[in-house]
Structures are given as C-alpha cells and as structure tokens.
Amino acid sequence: xxxxxxxxxxxxxxxxxxxxxxxxxxxxxxxxxxxxxxxxxxxxxxxxxxxxxxxxxxxxxxxxxxxxxxxxxxxxxxxxxxxxxxxxxxxxxxxxxxxxxxxxxxxxxxxxxx
Amino acid sequence: xxxxxxxxxxxxxxxxxxxxxxxxxxxxxxxxxxxxxxxxxxxxxxxxxxxxxxxxxxxxxxxxxxxxxxxxxxxxxxxxxxxxxxxxxxxxxxxxxxxxxxxxxxxxxxxxxx
Numbered sequence: 169x170x171x172x173x174x175x176x177x178x179x180x181x182x183x184x185x186x187x188x189x190x191x192x193x194x195x196x197x198x199x200x201x202x203x204x205x206x207x208x209x210x211x212x213x214x215x216x217x218x219x220x221x222x223x224x225x226x227x228x229x230x231x232x233x234x235x236x237x238x239x240x241x242x243x244x245x246x247x248x249x250x251x252x253x254x255x256x257x258x259x260x261x262x263x264x265x266x267x268x269x270x271x272x273x274x275x276x277x278x279x280x281x282x
Numbered sequence: 283x284x285x286x287x288x289x290x291x292x293x294x295x296x297x298x299x300x301x302x303x304x305x306x307x308x309x310x311x312x313x314x315x316x317x318x319x320x321x322x323x324x325x326x327x328x329x330x331x332x333x334x335x336x337x338x339x340x341x342x343x344x345x346x347x348x349x350x351x352x353x354x355x356x357x358x359x360x361x362x363x364x365x366x367x368x369x370x371x372x373x374x375x376x377x378x379x380x381x382x383x384x385x386x387x388x389x390x391x392x393x394x395x396x
Contacts, residue, residue, distance in 0.1 A: 197381070199380075199381050200381045201381035201382050201383075203385070205387070211370055211389070211392065212387070212389040212390055213374075215385075215386055215387070218382075218384050220381070220382050224307075240379055252313075263385070265380070265381050267312065268315070268332070268379040269315065269327040269330065269340060270385055271318075272324050272325045274324055275324075
C-alpha cells in the first residue's frame, strides 16, 4: 500500500518569502514518482513538479523546487519568493510501479499575505 | 495548448436523471481516469482506462459507468444520480501508467444532485 502524509493543514507566509510544504511518503515500490499539485479556490488541479525515485538531483520548475530525501522518504515542496497568487491548497501525490492511480495526501492550505 | 477538457463545469441535477460528463484530451495520451474529490475524503479514483476499449474500476466505481471508444474521449456516465454523488469530479490523463508519467487534470466539474 502507498501512503502520503502532509502534516501541515495550513501555512501562512508573507509575500516574497520562501516557504516549505512538507510531504512524507510510504511505499514498498522501488520505482515511483512524486508529484505536487496546486488547487486554487476555483477548483482546478494544476501540476507543479515531478520527482522520480531514481533521480539523483532535486527537481526544479521556476520558483518551485522539490527537496527529495529518499532515505527519509520525504519530498518537500519549496516555493521561493511567494506571490499572492500562490495562495491555494497544495497536494503531494505518489504514483507507484504497481498502481495506475495517484495516491494523494490530505493537502496543505497556503495563504500568502501582502 | 495541451489540455484536458471537461464539460459541464457546473451542473445541478435531480435524483435519477441520467447525465454524462464529457472528457477530452488533445495529448494523444493512452491513460485516462476519473476522480472525485470530497471534503475529508480527498481524491478517489472512480474508473480508469489504459487504452481504447480497455477500462477498469478504481476505488469507488459504484453508480458510475465509463466508455473509451476513442483515444481522446473518456465520458463519465451517471445512470441514476443520487445526492451522495454530489462532488467535484476530475478527468485526468497521462501518456501511460508508469510512475514517471505525469497525470494532468481537467478543470473539474462541480456536480450537485438534489
């Protein structure tokens, strides 16, 4: 079975500051993918960043980076220079080699203040 | 622009009145799936399809039907909707089912059954 844990129900950050959203995972698969999605209040689910289990370097996409620590089974999302438009729910998710579906965490609500 | 398109985005319907939520992707993806998102329960997979004419049940298939007659389309059918099917529905697609294939979501369909 796969499990994603996001322990922060909500996070507050000021504009232009960096923020880290935590994600830990559990799986017995050797090959898996880790994903982060953003869900604004309008409801759509937006793909942000991907990290493969065999990738040695941390993934980066613009202001997003994924701090991947395989031994600790963590895949934290780092948002640099937060913007007001970053206010949203953020989901960590995993796709294993034996599963076609994504397993999601419960999400972290990020609020960015001016 | 690569995208997954769902329709309708918003729908209020009555119990028992059959409805179809359409989904189309323009990325030539083999894998498509439907999720529903409910408060406290997170995202759960309803059905998925590995390719044309190949579909299988996800975690919560009861009350739903799907078909995959063309690669780009994967409609979700509610034959006799009930209030417990009130939810936010997502169609999603990916190139394949391996862990490295990113799953892209449509904008979501807000369905209310009264």
